[in-house]
Amino acid sequence: MGSVKVFISFDMEGVAGIVDWAQCRAPGQPYEEGRRLLLGEVNAAIDGALAGGADEIVCNDSHGLMSNLDPEALHGRAAYVAGRHKPMYMMEGMDDTVDAVFMVGYHGSISGESSVLSHTYNPAVISHAELNGVRAGESGINALVALGCRAPVALLTGDQQTVTEGDPFFKDAERVVVKQSITRFAASSMHPEAARARIEAAAAAAVRRAAEIPLPGIELPARLDVHVLTADMAEVAAWVKGVERTGIRTVRVAGDDPLAVFRSFVGITYITRVAEGR
16 A cells, blocks of 8 residues: 545534534534544544554634644644635545545434534525435535545444435445434433544544445536525525525536535635624
8 A cells, every 4th residue: 555645624512422502513512522532533543544654634613713723732633624614625635646535523414304403604605405305414525525535434433323324425434323313402322431442443444445445426517505594595505606595595516626616615605604694
């Protein structure tokens, strides 16, 4: 095996033991608990990647204000991309030198089956998203970047709904279900130590298999259809380059370049904040 570079995009809602927004938002004791749980799963993924043969790892903090970890407590072999203003958002730090993409602590889509703390980027704006006619959560949308950079999504962790939603786009990825969602605010979780052990083992397997895992199954030209909550939001979204308004509350981004489709979607997520009406 030659040099292997791993990119880890990590979210928070899909971590074992997390079932409430208080664990995902500062300040407070529940948030301190949540960020410790998150750190454990991220470090487990790094340990596994190294055991599998990776020699370079970049982690992108993709949750909330995107600075959830104590940088000193993060595994010493990984670079930490943090901060909330990122052109590539949850995939900042990804480029064509990456050999395998990990999605750790991910959650289900806003319009799918009940999944703990489910949403799709901004729950105050987006009510549904489809990629080439298939319901997509953040994992599927972010896979556009993996495709554009010619890297497989090799690992996905979260609840059972998250893993199922990933199947149309990267069914050959290693997958770890760390909790079974009961409703949007309840789940049966593995013990954090057990979840970390499974993530570490799957990460090692993912690196070893990376060269055999196909690129995300997204046919080009890609078509991303986004449903928003109000007509005003659709109007504002259509101001973004590459975005077409297709209905009262729907817009579409389409094209042969998956990175351009993703960048336009990120533009939607930023610009529609002004139309949230709060």
